[in-house]
Amino acid sequence: MNNAVLQIIKPGPLSLIQDLGRFGVAQFGITQGGPLDEYAYSWANFLLGNQANLPCIEITLRQAEFKVGAKNAFAICGADLRATLDDEPINNWSSFVANKGQTIKFSLPKNGLRCYLAVFGGFKIEPQLGSCASVERDSLGGLTDGTPLQEGDCLQYHSLLANQYFEPKQLSFRFQPDYNLPVTLRVVESYQRALLPNHLVNWFYQTEFEVSTNINRMGYRLHGPSIEMPTITMESEGIALGSIQLPPDGQPIILLNDRQTIGGYPKIGCVSRVDLPRLAQAKPGQKVCFVKGQLDELQSDWAMWANYFGY
């Protein structure tokens, strides 16, 4: 194995190094980070036979371009950003071999928002506080202090040996989500659910919300008809991944990987972990509905997922 680099020719609007996230430091106010679409991220590593936690690039939206320094196998999973290798289309949800001097390009999204680019053996990044996940706000992860990838940055990886064979793989269409469909999210009711009046809970389940333009790695703000929220006084408490906050204007905010660690708005519960990737790939204007989920069932689904990918 020799050292090689992937050079960032164009980073696009937001390209970030992510691994599964930074844990064990929430007590300091440090957020978890990690891939917003854990499903796609995990398949990208899986298709290469990588360990579950190896750093990948999370490419958001469009116009990103990378130059391959030496032959190796790569995988792309998640949003369909019309990826090409030297202008030849690459199948999404697949692994492929790229040679020295070739260019991997991403353009406007056909399906979803975020695509994961993984390399066989992972990118060699020095972890900070146990993780490579880039969180700019916490000055942690990535190449330097959480900053997104910049033009000219070089990511190191080990190249394939000259005679090393790699068999490209393609994920079955049955496991490829269509991110453009309306999103139905299962909810684990918890937190302040018992303090909310029934009419509000009914409204929440009966409303078709829309993804607003106010979306980022911290959270997704949805847009729906206005409703009066009861005043609930509470102390700030830890915010779990997928928490659904109902602020005074009643417009739900679903908190994602880069969320603040504690907060004082009432929460009706959490979006099921298995359904979160669908939300994180949704675009402004896309429809979102909530249904009540069964904790036992969701937990066993999640455990299967976690065991399969080897978390």
Added chain:
Amino acid sequence: MEQQITISPVSECALLIRFSNSEPNCSLPSIIGAATEQLYNQLNHYIMNITPSVDSILVDYLPHRIGFKTLTSRIEQCIISIDENSLTSSQTHPLELPVYYHLDVGPDIKQYENKGITLAQLIEIHSQPIYTVVAIGFAPGFAFMKDVDTQLQLPRLSTPRLNVPKGSVAIAENYTAIYPNASPGGWNIIGNCPIELYQTDKEPMIPFKIGSKIKFTPIDRDTFFSLGGTIEGEFS
């Protein structure tokens, strides 16, 4: 231990421990701080993250390694075994943090002057008490400290500032805090602390934890600058 706790699931992978007791209890922050350490130490194989706060602890765990019921009883055992008396007796001197109180670094001093509280009074009332850290969050190292004297309690600004300089000392309701880094913020700013409070390459990364005691020491302009303080004037 006298604390009543209830543990309930909040998602597939997280549960919330709530501490409820009828009377205000000064030792609750120390118990929550100690419980956080104990849980990390004893249940490390099952737990990903622990987020302590004012009267609760959020635990992110791995449901494919341990069931909710088993984990709940392990957590209960762990918290019951905390000796409340040893916590209070082991309390050391409060951490002293220097603060430069001045309009140049504390634009909301004006609000207190409008209420008839002079800068000298503000300094005296704010720097007199020993505060307790009851939660850390919002941003890394941002510590919610209690209790601010009733005369100084003000609600958050109706429109948060887009930028509050690093080190800003702030008040919201009965909490006071220091912004460890520049960030947006809606608290009332009365001064600046020139000490680094979030350094990822240092051990510890932040100089306090839940239950820590803090005291503010007023300093003059020269001392502020000599400790590395700057007047950025970048409130916006």
